[in-house]
Amino acid sequence: MNKKGVVIGVIVVAIIAGLAASYSSSPSETVNLDMGRTHGTISTAMGSPILGDTSAPLTIVEFGDYQCEQCYAWFHETKPAIVRDYIDTGKANLVFVDLAFLGRDSIPASMATYCAEDQGMYWEYHDLLYNSQESVDNGWANSERLKAFAFSLDLDMELFESCLDSEKYSKRVQYNIRQARENGVRGTPGFFIVGPDGQEKIGGAQPFSVFKQILDSMI
């Protein structure tokens, strides 16, 4: 009887601990563990975790490069209004898929975001890269700087360095680049708004008004 009680107790404690752990992480971030995840015609299985409510009716799929200045412009000019009006309100969520093509530091920067994801900090690292962007390949996203960004986010440096140096996520980034090409993305940033009735493509760092018009028409 006592043994049975102990086993049940352990199971209950484990369930409570699991629930507590899941609620203690950022409510707007989920780690991507769904290997069959697709949005419209795009396989986002290897993309970022979903930003926002996973059950939102619309998904914005962004194809981007961390060294692209137009992506930087969209990140600062348009994205805040989309987050405010659509993601924070549960009307849409967002997935970032890498189209790292601009320079030699583009792919390592993308790989680094997934190393940060291993420690539950994908979006924090993603935002830090876009806030720190400088000229293409001028060294702002070289290996040392990528590690310095991780350090500034208080990540476990041993884990992060081992992940980045071993190019753990090289194939994941290559898969995402293939997805971009297969879906006809010919530059960054490129977007697909995916809803229950289909998907719309938006090319370039277009203003919020364009996104609003499409998102409202698809809700």
Added chain:
Amino acid sequence: MVQTIKLVYSNFKYVVLASTIFVSMMIGLLILSEYIFLEPYVVAHLPSGSELGFLLIVLLSALSALVIPMNIFRISVLKSSKQKMGGGIFGSIIGTAAGACSCGPVGFAVISTFGSVGATATAFLTNYEIPIRIIAIAILIITYFTTVKSLKVECKLNP
């Protein structure tokens, strides 16, 4: 200087040519530099911090529209050599290339086709877009003054 401009642009054909160059070059550059989008809706957008880039595109288009017809006039009407035409065309091309190669479709196509060489060229044109456009404008200004000078000599205009 005014006499030279009057001489060239008194012919309506050159006014039409200048207007065509200005409009097509400006709209083309604004599309390439993503100030104008055609899909899914036609929309113009000037992000904050990109005002200088926009101003340089307008200047580049205006100078190209001024200089290229003047050089065509020299060649076709005065049967002059084509040597000085090069400055106007060169200035226009490098000014255009500076804006075209970024993370948009042109840059993507260049990198996809030419690999690391294309990436290096694209990175250079992207990083130095503003200085390259300023150099292109300087080339067009120099070409303008040399064209005016040679037209004065060739047409025996009073200084």
